[in-house]
Amino acid sequence: MARPSPSQGTLLYAQSGGVTAVINTTAAGVISEARSRKVKVLAAHNGILGALNDDLFDTSALTPTQLRMLAHTPGGAFGSCRVKLKSLEEDRARYEQLLETFRRHDVRWFLYNGGNDSADTALKVSQLAQEFDYPLTCIGVPKTVDNDLAVTDCCPGFGSAAKYTAVSVRECALDVAAMAKTSTKVFVYEAMGRHAGWLAAAAGLAGRTEDEAPHIILFPERAYDEAAFLARVQAVVDRVGWCVVVASEGIRDAESRFVADAGASKDAFGHTQLGGVAAYLAGRVQQQLGMKVHWTLPDYLQRSARHIASQTDFEQARAVGRKAVQYALKGLNATMPVIRRLSDSPYRWKIVPAPLSEIANAEKKMPADFIRDDGYGITAEARRYLQPLIRGEAYPPYARDGMPKYLDLHI
Missing domain, CATH: 3.40.50.450 (Rossmann fold)
Known part of the structure; x- marks a missing residue:
């Protein structure tokens, strides 16, 4: 026809x-x-x-x-x-x-x-x-x-969420660094990513060396080992004075079980409803290492940050x-x-x-050569791939009241 x-x-x-x-x-x-x-x-x-x-x-x-x-x-x-x-x-x-x-x-x-x-x-x-x-x-x-x-x-959609993630982690890191002497020693940031750690990897753009935040990134492509993780947190705090952790919501243990989920409920696509891994990790750090910890779950903020x-x-x-x-x-x-x-x-x-x-x-997962050999950060290959995607600022116009001028169709 x-x-x-x-x-x-x-x-x-x-x-x-x-x-x-x-x-x-x-x-x-x-x-x-x-x-x-x-x-x-x-x-x-x-x-x-x-x-x-x-x-x-x-x-x-x-x-x-x-x-x-x-x-x-x-x-x-x-x-x-x-x-x-x-x-x-x-x-x-x-x-x-x-x-x-x-x-x-x-x-x-x-x-x-x-x-x-x-x-x-x-x-x-x-x-x-x-x-x-x-x-x-x-x-x-x-x-x-x-x-x-x-x-x-x-x-x-990814580039903007990646930019929000990288900028947020860098800004939070400055906050933690300022307070670490007498207050928060560890900050945990939860990034979206059920099976692929792309957004968690984007957080790696916030710093360039192992002493710059994020100091630890937990990817769903690598099995979570609590003992190794806690030892790494302690080592970073001993060396730097404070530690910023970025964890993908979909990290799993060696038995492939989600480290944290929301009561194992399902969404409309049949996927486990995730959220809460940052709170879980923060609790473990506080219980096992005795350090003051703050955590955040940006959730929808990652995908709605048009500003x-x-x-x-x-x-x-x-x-x-x-x-x-x-x-x-x-x-x-x-x-x-x-x-x-x-x-x-x-x-x-x-x-x-x-x-x-x-x-x-x-489903496209992170290439193996995008994750550092130690499993806690991104490689130069990942940085070359990610960096161009967050470049430039597409700011919305702002009204005189200081708020962005957005469209609401009321349909």
């Missing part, structure tokens, strides 16, 4: 999973590119749920000023959701319900902005459309602060949104626009198409 021309049909955009500081930058890139090609864009309210329930927002209502504001607003302006559709056989009714929504609104292009699970959903929707001979082009659009999507060099977004991340987030529209209109079905690194110095990159079949449900 022939593909529709750009003057026919509607483009449906939806967001999935945890939002990022620049996911709306991607949305703005999608809408701007589609407008330039006179293609109508509908945005699903709360991700795939909006598509299932025919709860759609016509982005034609956005003024040029609102569209510019959208690009520097954190969160997900159209809402998101943690809903994973099962196989075509198990969730047949819901997939067919999606097709009914597409038919009702003459949707010919479906862009799903998310991570691994979202890439899988976009791939399955493309397969169903082919089965029903419905002319639909499905594009997965990359997004995640965890930086664990396969194929792409990095993920839009300190990376310029590199901003540009890449916008670029994948624009390319997603271009790929859709070219009929590049079951494809994702991914980032390919051309060089480290000077840092150069471009957007290229990659098949969703190579991305869906795959």
Whole structure:
């Protein structure tokens, strides 16, 4: 069946999973590119749920000023959701319900902005459309602060979260250093990262030597050994006078059990709900070493910190949104626009198409040579990879009241 021309049909955009500081930058890139090609864009309210329930927002209502504001607003302006559709056989009714929504609104292009699970959903929707001979082009659009999507060099959303992490660790370290003589000796910072330690690694950009914070990084790629960890903390305090620890939320012991979890509950994707490893580690340090400890769990702050977004991340987030529209209109079905690194110095990159079949449900972990031999820090290779991703400041505009000017659509 022939593909529709750009003057026919509607483009449906939806967001999935945890939002990022620049996911709306991607949305703005999608809408701007589609407008330039006179293609109508509908945005699903709360991700795939909006598509299932025919709860759609016509982005034609956005003024040029609102569209510019959208690009520097954190969160997900159209809402998101943690809903994973099962196989075509198990969730047949819901997939067919999606097709009914597409038919009702003459949707010919479906862009799903998310991570691994979202890439899988976009791939399955493309397969169903082919089965029903419905002319639909499905594009997965990359997004995640965890930086664990396969194929792409990095993920839009990660660079800004990495910048927030590195800056926060450096600033906290100055605070701890100032108080260490008579107060806090150890500070524990918990970073997001279930199976991959990308954000924990980004904290390593805060210092360059073993005597600069973070003094210890705990990665999910390495088994947690409490005795070795406590000995390391003691050694750092003895040498430096104080110690900053960064721990990925997903660190596990030698038996592959999460060091800390939130009652072993599950999220909508079936993943163990993590959070609390910093508090656990702080407690062990205090109990075993008798030192005063403070800890922090930044949680959503890591992914919502638009006030300190990376310029590199901003540009890449916008670029994948624009390319997603271009790929859709070219009929590049079951494809994702991914980032390919051309060089480290000077840092150069471009957007290229990659098949969703190579991305869906795959997970990119930290390369072994990114972690120091002792397991507690990053290598020069990791620094070369990470450094360009946090460069530049994409500050939002501020109002006279001192607050950023963000867009709230109230949908």
